[in-house]
Amino acid sequence: MAGKSIIGFRATFLAFAIWALLLGNVAQAQLEFTTKAQFAILMDYESGTVLFQYNADKPMEPASMAKLVTLAVVFRQLKSGRFAMEDEFFISEKAWREGGAGSGGSTMFAVLNSKISIENLVRSVIIQSGNDASIALAEGMAGSEQTFARLMNETARDIGMTNSNFTNSTGLPDPQMYTTARDLALVARYLIREYPEYYSIFSEASFEWNGINQRNRNSLLNDGIGVDGLKTGHTQSAGFGIVISTKEGDRRLVAVLHGFETERDRAEEARKLIIWGSRAFEQVPAFASNQTIGYANVYGGEESNVALVAEGSLSIYLPVGGRRCLSANIVYQAPILPPVIAGDQLAELRIYCDEQLIQVAPLFAGQDVATGSLYRRSLDALKELALGWI
Secondary structure (H helix, E strand, C coil): CCCEEEEECCCCHHHHHHHHHHCECHHHHHHCCCCCCCEEEEEECCCCCEEEEECCCCCECCHHHHHHHHHHHHHHHHHHCCCCCCCEEECCHHHHHHHCHHHCCCCCCCCCCCEEEHHHHHHHHHHHCCHHHHHHHHHHHHCCHHHHHHHHHHHHHHHCCCCCECCCCCCCCCCCCEECHHHHHHHHHHHHHHCHHHHHHHHCCEEEECCEEEECCCHHHHCCCCEEEEEEEEECCCEEEEEEEEEECCEEEEEEEEEECCHHHHHHHHHHHHHHHHHCEEEEEEECCCCCCEEEEECCECCCEEEEECCCCEEEEEECCCCECCEEEEEEEECECCCECCCCEEEEEEEEECCEEEEEEEEEECCCECECCHHHHHHHHHHHHHHCCC
16 A cells, blocks of 8 residues: 555544443553563464563564474465475485584484475474474475575565564574564464464474484473463574463463573573463453444545454453553555455554554455545545645
8 A cells, every 4th residue: 555654543432432441551561570581572362462572573583483484484385285295305415514413403313315204394393493304494495595585584574574584494593684572473373373284283292303202392381381382492692582372261372582591591481471461361352343443534435434344353452450541543554545345454453552552453444435426536636635635
């Protein structure tokens, strides 16, 4: 969408009034929680509500958590039918030398010049964090790791990871590679939502290759708090990090914590954040499915505006006993030109607590708007000249 960004408040007043009475102070709740992590975010999986964040948009070295984007590319290629799990990829000297046993990093101990199925390579990447497996997948699907990195960045942009850049499939240190805690939470949600057929691999306890059995590096899987994924990471420069997801009943949380000095701190702080998030918040319905949330102006349309709705119902999670607060706006790029088709994504709802952005929800056209008469188009042209779409 080209044009000026418009911030609108033509939302259903009653809906916002009711919502304001229910909405608790998320920012206040966050003051009650602290972490040793240098970067952290806790997000409700279904709604995208941010329950806690600390340096969530500050660039950081992803370490092996970059492999989640590698997996996103692999799963996308599998789903497209270009490759199948039983297909085999060659273990090149690069994969063996940079990711094998002699490299000193995490490895599946793949044998040089051997062939390994995508299924086993994927299991190694998820469970063992195998660098050799990651490189083999990259080379097998894109010809080179450099080309594969371009696919990673393309996929990241599609997911909405706007503050990331990937230069390799493994997460090995590179000054040009960076991400954020928020972006890693987005790719975690993407993997869970789009590829449920593969998600169970993240909770497998161990994987054996070349006669060597290695346990899953995510120690929280066996803690009894519902953790079933996703990925750990560590380099000397970045410290220890983790992307986790946990499900209790119908509710799933996604958390990212990074920058710990020890593996023990990583586990303890992640456990503490997940338990706090599952106990300190309650779900509050905000808008029902197909309920009008607001309106956007249509330039030269048969109607002067179009109703905006969410994709299904919209809920948020609020702190138990929190103080009341509300700030929300609707943002879109103007002018919106007809014809508008019901279901077109036109805008987004941005929700704040104490000026802190906690949730962004895409908004869609609630009905068709056809091109208007010559008179209507002329009238809107005069408005454009007079107001400049401000």
